[in-house]
Amino acid sequence: MNRREFLASASLFSLVAVVGSLTPAVATEAEAVVVLARQEQGAASYDPVRAVTLNMAAGLIYDRLVEQAADQSYHPHLAESWEVSPDGLNWTFKLRKGVSFTDGEPFNAATIVWWIPKFRGTENEYMVDAIDKVEALDEHMVRFALKRPEPNLIFNLAMMNMGIPSPKAFDAAGTDYGVIQAVGTGPYKLESFVVGQETVLVANEDYAWSSPLTENKVAPYIKRLTVREIPDASTAFLELRTGGVDMLLDVPTDFLPQFRSEADLDMRDLPGYGITFVAINTRAAPFTDIRVRQAIALAIDQGAILKSVYGGVGKEAHQLLVSSLPESKVDPATEIRNDSTRSAKLLDEAGWTLGADSIRSKDGKPLQVKLWARADTEYRRTAEIIQAQLKAVGIGIEITVFDAGTYRDQFRKPERELVLQPYSWTNADILDWFFSAKRLDSWNLSMWDEPKSEELHDLAMYGSKTWDERVENFRKYHAHLLANFVAAPVHEPAQTMAFNKTRLIAPETFRAPYSIVDIRPAQ
Known part of the structure; x- marks a missing residue:
């Protein structure tokens, strides 16, 4: 390692x-x-x-x-x-x-x-x-x-x-x-x-x-x-x-x-040193539909989690990078923010109908998904709040928690759907670690593999001559990932x-x- x-x-x-x-x-x-x-x-x-x-x-x-x-x-x-x-x-x-x-x-x-x-x-x-x-x-x-x-x-x-x-x-x-x-x-x-x-x-x-x-x-x-x-x-x-x-x-x-x-x-x-986000497996149904991924991301209320779990310590995360990094400064319209009304409409558009049990279904199949999290108190509580927030728009969530010793091993299992993932890193190249197609067999929990994204990734990682060029290239790559809802940002911790x-x-x-x-x- x-x-x-x-x-x-x-x-x-x-x-x-x-x-x-x-x-x-x-x-x-x-x-x-x-x-x-x-x-x-x-x-x-x-x-x-x-x-x-x-x-x-x-x-x-x-x-x-x-x-x-x-x-x-x-x-x-x-x-x-x-x-x-x-x-x-x-x-x-x-x-x-x-x-x-x-x-x-x-x-x-x-x-x-x-x-x-x-x-x-x-x-x-x-x-x-x-x-x-x-x-x-x-x-x-x-x-x-x-x-x-x-x-x-x-x-x-x-x-x-x-x-x-x-x-x-x-x-x-x-x-x-x-x-x-x-x-x-x-x-x-x-x-x-x-x-x-x-x-x-x-x-x-x-x-x-x-x-x-x-x-x-x-x-x-x-x-x-x-x-x-x-x-x-x-x-x-x-x-x-x-x-x-x-x-x-x-x-x-x-x-x-x-x-x-x-x-x-x-x-x-001390200022933020990482982000906690929900990785969405883009290769697993129903997350192959960008509308479902967006609905999940918009249903998460970062402010409620900040208040309930962290007592106001840290920040709401609306992007996938630490907010002090210039590469995090994307167009505000690209930031992922809570909008439960829009979330419900997206699910309607995607054909997921709300049932009598308040869980949506499509073609006779309920919208029930799995969320994996570490057993640490803060992540378990965060998962429970996300469960309630997604239930409010008609998505059923089954939570499974793993201790620190086995958590990493679970990532390699193909049945993963949503994973609550924290990281600590203050450089934009963490996007390479979690979202590059070159890491599909390891840390790319979202299983994200798209030609345009890889083009932007390669330019950011290898095609910059100066620091300013690198910042701008990573900003474009970051914005593209957010626009495709490959993950949902949740919290930016403070130490x-x-x-x-x-x-x-x-x-x-x-x-x-x-x-x-x-x-x-x-x-």
Whole structure:
């Protein structure tokens, strides 16, 4: 499973941890204990080159050439600036001077020349496969010569796996790198890592080259940071209340009322990081009729789901991409919005007649369909509301829920009809993952295969020379998918962080996800 596949089914990164005692942690004012988000599971090492999954601690150990802000904009970091040639085939980076790894080794152009080829043969090779060669122009200037234009390289360079390790440490440790040793230029150093338990980080006191997205420009205020995971939300909440931990990086929606009632706790919201949608199997009757697909999409009331399931946290989703992405800005008339009256009329036009039992039928066959969902509370409740909303226009829904371990396996079964699918990804190329005909045997749950769509897909994925061209091409592809009702958008989640405000002071807003270097001890 490569990194994007992992994110499509869950989200990014993690460590598994054993929950300790509920006794309040004994910590100095410069220490903190944070709990990883539930979806950040599976990290077996801190090797950014070879690891399929990482967690937020990797972003504190390593810096990247480019950083992506919470609003999806891009900003320089280890690269002070960059230029792209008009044909899109040469990218030139001016590197920051005075940067060193925590093992004392210098960061310079030679580092980049060494680093990019290390991805060859790994599961992360796709992030740099457009790069043909890397050339050092001087000690702090480097050029990437590309095989083909790849404007999305900027997104790839901002990914967690593009954190740059120390060449000396990496080569010396070999395949053991990332388990007992992880050396970067970041604001924290790895002190210890126990797979399945916790990671302990200590401040890099020499740090003086922070990202422009952070307020703190020097060493972190928190000098010792313990990163844990507590899979059970109730236990995590109790740990935060009793002082066992200081911050949770993700609060389940079901627990928000309890968190808000605690006087010592405060919360911060991060922008949307994905979409939950209903995939519609376009090859299965009656969904071969676009009128039926449209009727299903228009019958879903995103606002009611946002209020009832998520307590107003996040946003209604009316498109298939995160709303902060420019590729999501389609013509408002193309957005999919609730219109139950129109939904009922479409079903009438398609020949589905409302019966005495309030379920429509055609040619003696009732309009009964299957909806699959994960067993998580939020998805099960969402499925139940969608069931009621579709029943209101005469569509009967049979819900089947699967636990996380078996959910993915069900996708391959041909009898699927509707699938409630969440993803976490902040790039328009997720449309390739879920709707390209090239993925009919894997993630294309809608089984969508149409020549015009593939033409727009190929232009968006491979035919853009510049970022602006790519945005426009993906916008057209996105609009075409919406117009064909291959899926129904439902919800755009927001990530809510909670912390003990008697112990920590957090910025009112975070320009970058997990800006731990901006968090201060309260005393």
